[in-house]
Amino acid sequence: MMNRLTDHLIIISFDCLSALDFPIIKDFPHFQTILKNGTYVENVETIYPSVTYPCHATIVTGNYPNRHGVVNNTLLQPGMVSPDWNWYRDCIQGTTLYDEAKKANLTTAALLWPVTGKAKIDYNMPEIFANRPWQNQILVSLMSGTPRFQWDLNNRYGHIRKGLSQPELDDFVLESTVDTIKTKKPNLLMVHFTDLDTQRHYHGFSSNEAMAAIQRHNQRLGRILEALKESGIYENSTVVALGDHSALDENKAVNLNVLFHKKNLITANTKGKIINWKAYCKSCDGSAYIYIKDKHDTVIFQEVKNILDSLLDDPDSGIEQVLTGDQAAEKGADGTCAFMIEASRGYYFLEDFEGEYIKPITLEDTTADKKFTLACHGYSPEKEQYGTIFMAAGKGIKHITLPSIRLIDEGPTFARLLGVNLGSTDGRVVKEMLTL
Template sequence: MTRLTDHLIIISFDCLSALDYPILTDLPHFQTILKNGTYVENVETIYPSVTYPCHATIVTGNYPNRHGVINNTLLQPGRPSPDWNWYRHCIHGTTLYDEAKQANLTTAALLWPVTGKAGIDYNMPEIFANRPWQNQILVSLMNGTPSFQLDLNKRFGHIRNGLNQPELDDFVLESTVHTIKTKKPNLVMVHFTDLDTQRHYHGFSSTEAVAAIHRHNQRLGRILAALHESGIYENSTVVALGDHSALDENKVINLNVLFYNKKLITTNPKGRVINWQAYCKSCDGSAYIYINDKQDSATIQEVKQLLDSLLDDPTSGIEQVLTGEQAAAKGADGSCAFMLEAKRGYYFLEDMEGEYIQSFSREDAASNKKYTLACHGYSPEKEQYGTIFMAAGKGINQITLPSIRLIDEGPTFARLLGVSLGNTDGRVIEEMLTI
């Protein structure tokens, strides 16, 4: 298969929305991509529309129930900070970077989700120290390319302020620019989370979110300049994309409170879960309901009756209840007993104490970061909830497309690199390619 480009640079601006287009048209570096290549007005994300499943979809072309990354975090009932799907082995089947490596192309990934211990030539994975005894830098080194990361930390580590934004993205930017200039990889995947962070903590249309989009414009400009300075710009393809949008909220649904009250979850005197029959696993704007014993028909029936009563209650915050089979039909985890969709203004947490519905204000969110002012995870069927895609450079046509799906991106990237992801849920968007 013929390669259409020598260098594919995929830039994920986490939480960049289709609704951000009017802002992007006024920013010069986004304009460069929009005016000289393909722009997709609306990209249909996946369900649940959270970051790790989305990024696994982008590199596989498959829905979550096929690639295996069905949520950001693992099902670990009662754990205050569950582990995430950090590792390559969490993904079933092949990936874009695996196929690129197989074709003797050089690969680089900078804070790209679900790449811990991946076979990427230059890898700085997104992973954090989730145990008191762990050190952030050591955790990253152990799960990526040690020498590559040591060099980046030596050069640019002073920029970083832990995991805080915008400093983290500034560190990732300098690392990306240096990698392009010194390694000139055939595939670069970089993940920026500044905008997602600002929307979570300040709201979708906040001044902080708009400022993050402006910072992203500058970051994009630096990457374009690095390609020019490296002499590879004319043989490169640059993609700027979002993985999901976000919706504002001011109410939390704590379904595990009801499960706890019905003795479906039991804890010890310290509040640690010691047994559970049913558990609500949050995906922010949606949630999975898992039954510990899938043959426990009595618990399944009890939970179903509870959910039916909540669905009939206009104040419950629940918009839709899916069965496991219906969830699987939408690409989500079919091993759940039920999947819930929150109404606008609501999202799910996993608390077992307090009230079933908790309202909060901007002041509460500022003082207690358990609450966020905007989140995602909602169904792609929600109105005005699409994300965005744009690409320019070698192999890309000048065209505007009304819509594609997130699952279509991976096969299209593979075609640009002259490789294949096999039989995927998504398709190659040939309209945007100079085939």
């Protein structure tokens, strides 16, 4: 085993924290503590599609989605009103940072970290929600994580939470994190906060609500640093604050399935439920996969290609780029799709198959129906001004500013800090930031 560079690695994911947020966070005192003493990366290149579950699977594996297997937030389940998410560890192919840490007899803890349901993590409160009318939220969580650990935290801090609404959910996660640091002193702690992402979705990228969430994140970071000090492990800890993707404002939703429905590529019954499909547009918000049910059906493939070609010629179609499955795979996305499409700025994809091909989105829509948003992600990492952010300080970390790294580099770097190995990965260890 390699030498460990730190005793306690604390990875804090502030979902949707963007490289563009740096001018704001650099003046906040707790972010300053990290920035003054550690490594700051100006721009982190995310993955394609840049949505939360694939991003977090990449962070712990060092691999692109088509290699770790989590190619979207949700599963391909045409016709289901609320598709299931990639909640479970089984969705990830290959090893993870927490698997390797556990093999090395290190104590692991995760709080609302995506894709950790039923993972072998010592203290695990996975991100999972009751997705069927007969399910109970607390039970679903308990069954998918560490029951006693979660039960205790729910008893102590459950009153803070208001279902899945923010900022109360993050406030609950924060109290649970502080408690876990003080009582468990884990060698690896991964925590996921979604307050900022939620505010950006429903109020816009630079909204007052988003700015208030960044301020709350500064306070949360401060509480975590304080908990490390109170536990007596601060000097032997490494604290990482990172984003998984950025977001872009949009005000038009593209519903490609409406065209597929008109061309009888999607069949619905009289109650408006999909009963069969030949081609389907599966949204990743700023991008989308197009799947063909029978991959060998060249006629359907050509029909879909003709539809996409005609849309590409229309500047108001909301589609900026069309990739083949092979081209999508080259970018790390799901190569089993027939096509992958990228939305133009100001547009994103939904999966509706009835109504208009393009629906303008207003603030009223986002207030009335959580399906509609005012900012989203999922876009290509090649989009302008779309990078995320990384900062780390503490044991094993140099005081340095780096212009850029990739999201795939984070996992191997974390593994090196803990003295473990993720094997052959798409990403590399960023040795420049480590005191090797």
